[in-house]
Amino acid sequence: MAQRESLRRPGAGKPAEGSIVKLLIAHGDAGTRFALRQVAVGLASIDLEPVESGEGRQTIELLLADDAPDLAVVDWDLPGCDGPELCRQVRARRGSGSPYIILLTRGEHPLEDGFEAGANDCVRVAAGAHELQARISAGRRFLVPPSRERRAP
Secondary structure, eight states: OHHHHHHHSTTTTOOOTTSOEEEEEEOSOHHHHHHHHHHHHTTGGGOEEEEEESSHHHHHHHHHSTTOOSEEEEETTOTTSOHHHHHHHHHHHHGGGOOEEEEEEOTTSOHHHHHHHTOSEEEETTSOHHHHHHHHHHHHHHHSOOOOOOOOO
C-alpha cells in the first residue's frame, strides 16, 4: 500500500529527463497495434519503449503495475474494458500518479465523454500518423518538461 500512496503524490513516478518512457499501445486489433507501434518507432528522438496489449483487463493491470508505462495510447473500443471505463478505473486507483492517456476514438464517440472519463487527450482514428506523433510528443513533454535554462541577471 505504501507504494500506491507514493503514486498519488504529484510528480511521483515521472521519468527523469532524457530517460526512456514506456508507451503502452492498447488496441484489440493486432494489425492496428503494429501500425501504432510504427508511429511510435518514428519518434525515436524522444526515447519511447513501446509495450503492447490487446485486451482491456490486461491493459488495466499494466497501467496499475509498479513499473507501469507513463504514456498510453488506448482504443476507445478495447475488448474487455472500453477506453473511458479504463480511464475511470486507472484514475480511481492511481490518482495524480496516473499515466498520460490518449484515447483513440471514432466519429460516433463524443470526445467530451473521453475527457470526462479521465483521458488527457482524444484523437480521432482518422487522424494521420503525424498528428498522432504530435500528440504522443506532447504527452511526453507533459511527463518530463524541458529543463529551464537559467539566465544571468
